[in-house]
Amino acid sequence: MAAITLLVNGKRHTVEVEPSTPLLYVLRNDLDLTGPRFGCGLGQCGACTVLIGGEAVRSCVRPVSQAANVEITTLEGLSKDGVLHPIQQAWLDEQVPACGFCQNGQMLTAKALLDKTPNPTDAQIREGMRRTLCRCMTYYRINAAVKLAAKRMA
Amino acid sequence: MAPHSGDVENARLRAFGASARRVARRDFLRASGLMVASVAAISVEGVEAFLQRPAAAGPYPDPDFLQLDSWIVIRPDNTATFFVGKTDLGQGTGTAFRQIMADELDIDFAKTSCVMGSTDVTVDQGGSGGSDALQTDGYPMRRVAAEARRVLLEMASTHFGVPVTALAVSDGVVSTKTGDSADRGITYGELIGGKKFNVTLTGKNTDTTTGRAPLKAVQEMKNVGKSPRRDDIPAKVDGTQRWAVDMKVPGMLHARNVRPPMVGATLKAIDESSVKAVPGFVKVVSKGNYVAVVCEREEQAIRAARELKVEWTPPATKPFPPSEDLFTYMRATAPSSSSAPTVTGDVDTAILGAATTLQAQYDIPFQGHTAFGPAHALADPSNGQLTIYSNDMKSYGLRNGVARFLNIPREMVRVVWMQGPQAYGRTAAEDAGFEAAFLAHELQRPVRLQWSRQEETAWDTKGPAYAISMRGALDAQGQVVALDFDARAADHNHVGYNEHDTVLIAQLTGQRKAEPARGRASFPSDKYAIPARRLRGSVVPLPLAWETPVRMGNLRDPDGPQVTFASESFIDELAAAAKADPVAFRLGLLERGTGDDAGHKRVRSIACLKAAAQKFGWTPRPAPGPVPTADVVTGRGVAYSYRSETVAVEMVEVEVNRRTGRVWVKRIVCAHDCGLVINPEALTRTLEGGLLHSVSRALYEEARFDDTKMLSVDWVSSPTLTHADVPESIEIVQVNGDPNPNRPDLPHYGAGETVCKPMLAAVANAVFDATGVRMRRLPFTPARVLAALKA
Numbered sequence: 026m027a028a029i030t031l032l033v034n035g036k037r038h039t040v041e042v043e044p045s046t047p048l049l050y051v052l053r054n055d056l057d058l059t060g061p062r063f064g065c066g067l068g069q070c071g072a073c074t075v076l077i078g079g080e081a082v083r084s085c086v087r088p089v090s091q092a093a094n095v096e097i098t099t100l101e102g103l104s105k106d107g108v109l110h111p112i113q114q115a116w117l118d119e120q121v122p123a124c125g126f127c128q129n130g131q132m133l134t135a136k137a138l139l140d141k142t143p144n145p146t147d148a149q150i151r152e153g154m155r156r157t158l159c160r161c162m163t164y165y166r167i168n169a170a171v172k173l174a175a176k177r178m179a
Numbered sequence: 180m181a182p183h184s185g186d187v188e189n190a191r192l193r194a195f196g197a198s199a200r201r202v203a204r205r206d207f208l209r210a211s212g213l214m215v216a217s218v219a220a221i222s223v224e225g226v227e228a229f230l231q232r233p234a235a236a237g238p239y240p241d242p243d244f245l246q247l248d249s250w251i252v253i254r255p256d257n258t259a260t261f262f263v264g265k266t267d268l269g270q271g272t273g274t275a276f277r278q279i280m281a282d283e284l285d286i287d288f289a290k291t292s293c294v295m296g297s298t299d300v301t302v303d304q305g306g307s308g309g310s311d312a313l314q315t316d317g318y319p320m321r322r323v324a325a326e327a328r329r330v331l332l333e334m335a336s337t338h339f340g341v342p343v344t345a346l347a348v349s350d351g352v353v354s355t356k357t358g359d360s361a362d363r364g365i366t367y368g369e370l371i372g373g374k375k376f377n378v379t380l381t382g383k384n385t386d387t388t389t390g391r392a393p394l395k396a397v398q399e400m401k402n403v404g405k406s407p408r409r410d411d412i413p414a415k416v417d418g419t420q421r422w423a424v425d426m427k428v429p430g431m432l433h434a435r436n437v438r439p440p441m442v443g444a445t446l447k448a449i450d451e452s453s454v455k456a457v458p459g460f461v462k463v464v465s466k467g468n469y470v471a472v473v474c475e476r477e478e479q480a481i482r483a484a485r486e487l488k489v490e491w492t493p494p495a496t497k498p499f500p501p502s503e504d505l506f507t508y509m510r511a512t513a514p515s516s517s518s519a520p521t522v523t524g525d526v527d528t529a530i531l532g533a534a535t536t537l538q539a540q541y542d543i544p545f546q547g548h549t550a551f552g553p554a555h556a557l558a559d560p561s562n563g564q565l566t567i568y569s570n571d572m573k574s575y576g577l578r579n580g581v582a583r584f585l586n587i588p589r590e591m592v593r594v595v596w597m598q599g600p601q602a603y604g605r606t607a608a609e610d611a612g613f614e615a616a617f618l619a620h621e622l623q624r625p626v627r628l629q630w631s632r633q634e635e636t637a638w639d640t641k642g643p644a645y646a647i648s649m650r651g652a653l654d655a656q657g658q659v660v661a662l663d664f665d666a667r668a669a670d671h672n673h674v675g676y677n678e679h680d681t682v683l684i685a686q687l688t689g690q691r692k693a694e695p696a697r698g699r700a701s702f703p704s705d706k707y708a709i710p711a712r713r714l715r716g717s718v719v720p721l722p723l724a725w726e727t728p729v730r731m732g733n734l735r736d737p738d739g740p741q742v743t744f745a746s747e748s749f750i751d752e753l754a755a756a757a758k759a760d761p762v763a764f765r766l767g768l769l770e771r772g773t774g775d776d777a778g779h780k781r782v783r784s785i786a787c788l789k790a791a792a793q794k795f796g797w798t799p800r801p802a803p804g805p806v807p808t809a810d811v812v813t814g815r816g817v818a819y820s821y822r823s824e825t826v827a828v829e830m831v832e833v834e835v836n837r838r839t840g841r842v843w844v845k846r847i848v849c850a851h852d853c854g855l856v857i858n859p860e861a862l863t864r865t866l867e868g869g870l871l872h873s874v875s876r877a878l879y880e881e882a883r884f885d886d887t888k889m890l891s892v893d894w895v896s897s898p899t900l901t902h903a904d905v906p907e908s909i910e911i912v913q914v915n916g917d918p919n920p921n922r923p924d925l926p927h928y929g930a931g932e933t934v935c936k937p938m939l940a941a942v943a944n945a946v947f948d949a950t951g952v953r954m955r956r957l958p959f960t961p962a963r964v965l966a967a968l969k970a
């Protein structure tokens with residue numbers, strides 16, 4: 026067990042956990058931030074995605090010790106002052122989610138993508154989102170929502 | 180309460196507000212006395228609705244479906260909450276329920292909310308399944324809402340001292356038709372708000388529940404046919420949604436299962452000392468071949484499950500043939516059961532005398548549900564009762580099953596349905612709910628159980644494999660004179676539902692039933708007129724029936740995609756042999772028929788086929804197209820089917836890369852007729868998802884195994900459609916209501932599953948059109964396509 030300080034969504038937390046604990050379980054179980062979700066624990070699906078330093082990171086395979094003292098953003102931290110982020114607004118306007126379980130990963134992966142590539146081509150969206158899975162197959166609407174968000178953020 | 184539909188937990192959270200979240204989540208359910216006190220103190224609008232429900236502390240008798248108050252609560256502020264026994268798997272059915280019930284009640288849609296699927300507060304409508312939410316359960320919902328309106332109008336009649344016929348109602352405000360402008364009317368809330376209806380309904384069950392009021396004509400329904408946004412989406416986008424995976428209660432432990440490493444193995448010994456040193460370790464629980472570890476924290480349970488030393492005795496015989504040899508096995512093995520054939524005319528004679536005969540075999544492997552999130556549940560035995568928080572689509576079945584499995588009164592058990600990762604039939608047999616309940620019952624502490632990815636992909640229920648043989652014959656004019664369909668389904672021991680003696684833990688602990696379910700082989704659904712036709716089906720067993728990960732369950736129209744793949748591929752083969760255009764060929768088969776069933780499925784099939792062809796811009800020519808020379812070639816395909824009363828015609832354009840073997844479904848057109856559409860936008864999205872799910876099944880999905888264990892265990896070994904495969908366009912044509920779309924009683928049929936059926940064949944037919952090569956074995960992986968191109 027070790028005391029580890031996490032900076033999540035602008036707040037500082039100190040937790041007592043095994044340093045090897047995947048960040049996902051600390052966020053969900055200790056900080057009650059349930060935006061990131063467990064889908065595989067293997068870095069294969071994207072359900073557990075959080076943003077660290079602008080990168081979409083799979084928190085199920087990131088030891089909490091390697092996430093200390095860096096700014097982490099979860100889905101809960103995406104909106105500002107009660108106003109949805111343009112990506113969230115696009116998801117709402119396109120009515121993207123079916124069950125919605127994967128959509129944390131979809132939105133945060135899209136955020137990292139658009140931050141780096143503000144005006145992505147269709148091929149860049151396909152490639153950038155390729156590893157973030159959805160078993161309700163909302164891909165078609167996600168593709169449209171990413172384009173809508175890109176347009177609005179331009 | 181804010182306009183919303185969903186589970187009772189999130190409804191309570193909304194009612195309490197964010198500040199009371201902890202109270203609501205942690206304490207509300209645990210002590211009803213405390214609950215009432217805090218509710219009164221918080222005094223949040225809408226809470227009284229819940230106070231009319233049975234005490235949360237239990238026991239939990241069934242809500243009485245013959246009491247109007249079980250279905251509808253109206254508050255003084257003229258808002259209404261509907262309580263229905265269904266679950267919403269992400270199709271927006273909750274929003275649709277609000278639309279139809281608001282219409283029948285005549286209340287502002289924005290002032291309604293809907294609570295679903297909690298066995299103690301919503302009547303047992305069975306949860307979800309079979310795409311029947313609107314087709315079956317929509318009617319009692321409409322009838323009870325109409326009855327509430329009738330009762331309210333009678334109250335208003337007394338209030339105004341005029342007959343009901345002299346009253347008008349709009350958006351929950353009743354006024355006299357002759358009233359002067361000073362008569363602002365009286366609201367439903369003023370008439371009954373906060374009080375009970377105390378009206379008894381009639382009917383044998385929730386399907387037939389009714390009052391005395393008639394239903395409205397479709398034309399009078401204001402919300403139906405409009406597309407208010409799905410009310411469950413905002414919380415899924417802003418991160419405030421609480422899912423079943425998120426539930427926590429004080430003192431909760433975390434559990435993980437430990438599965439046998441080879442299928443059919445018997446537990447020999449557990450070395451508990453191997454995990455004693457794991458921090459937070461609580462207990463190893465085992466019974467028969469079921470093993471689980473329980474720890475204080477989740478990551479500890481994961482570690483303990485990994486490190487626990489268990490000795491297993493391998494089975495004496497192999498549980499199944501390797502998946503590569505499955506179809507040879509299925510064709511060579513004696514069936515365990517056969518269904519009565521459906522026969523028209525004399526197929527054998529017709530084939531003998533035909534100008535052209537054709538035969539082909541189609542192989543459809545086991546395909547898993549492979550839910551995006553593995554199975555999970557939290558069971559809380561506090562207060563001597565048992566509450567299970569679960570994403571089970573059939574929460575009522577889980578409640579009954581758990582009570583029987585643990586041999587406790589069902590009044591002790593409550594299942595709170597909450598949102599979860601959807602799997603389109605996986606939770607019809609909700610293993611994790613039973614396992615969590617078992618562990619919580621053993622330990623007398625709340626236990627949250629989470630399956631691993633590997634466990635889910637390997638051990639979830641599977642859509643049955645099919646080996647289908649088809650024969651057909653054409654006369655000299657290219658007309659189909661005979662069609663012979665013979666299916667073998669590996670559906671022995673189908674475990675579709677939450678049965679206390681077939682769920683996985685019942686099998687592993689030795690509490691299973693003696694005889695496996697027979698299973699079934701189903702037949703294709705089409706309205707083709709073929710003079711001689713025979714449909715035969717039988718079920719073949721695998722060597723191991725129990726304690727195996729190849730367990731058959733209900734995967735999104737359980738057999739439709741398999742049998743339609745064969746039947747609609749073969750119709751295309753016949754069309755090609757007749758050198759006919761595939762659309763014209765099908766139209767001919769439909770138009771040759773006469774007469775129709777009550778649902779007009781034949782004429783509706785014709786209408787859908789024409790509508791799809793028009794949207795697609797289908798120009799008639801036989802398949803295949805010109806002999807391909809380029810690396811990337813395109814083709815088009817069509818397929819059609821119906822399910823229950825709903826018809827779907829699908830057309831696709833595919834690109835086939837002849838160098839890499841990759842198939843890309845570039846364009847999809849789907850013409851769909853499910854009768855009256857409640858919410859066109861939500862329907863469109865549901866269909867888009869269903870279509871792509873079947874594209875995924877066509878191109879990627881197969882549960883693979885060797886002769887001792889599963890090989891498909893994660894997203895690398897069990898790939899699925901990804902963003903890279905998104906079609907350029909998906910166009911849905913809603914062809915609703917033929918032959919008389921304007922009839923006042925146009926039914927709302929089930930939607931959702933029908934579109935899953937034709938796609939596999941549509942893709943195969945398009946690959947044939949592009950390459951001249953016929954794919955008869957699913958899925959069409961690049962390796963398989965390359966091999967077929969070379970053959």
Ligand code: FES
Pocket residue numbers: 062063064065066067068069070071072073074083084085086
């Ligand atoms: S849960 Fe982390 S990638 Fe799947």
Ligand code: FES
Pocket residue numbers: 122123124125126127128158159160161162163269551600601
């Ligand atoms: S919306 Fe259900 S998994 Fe993506």
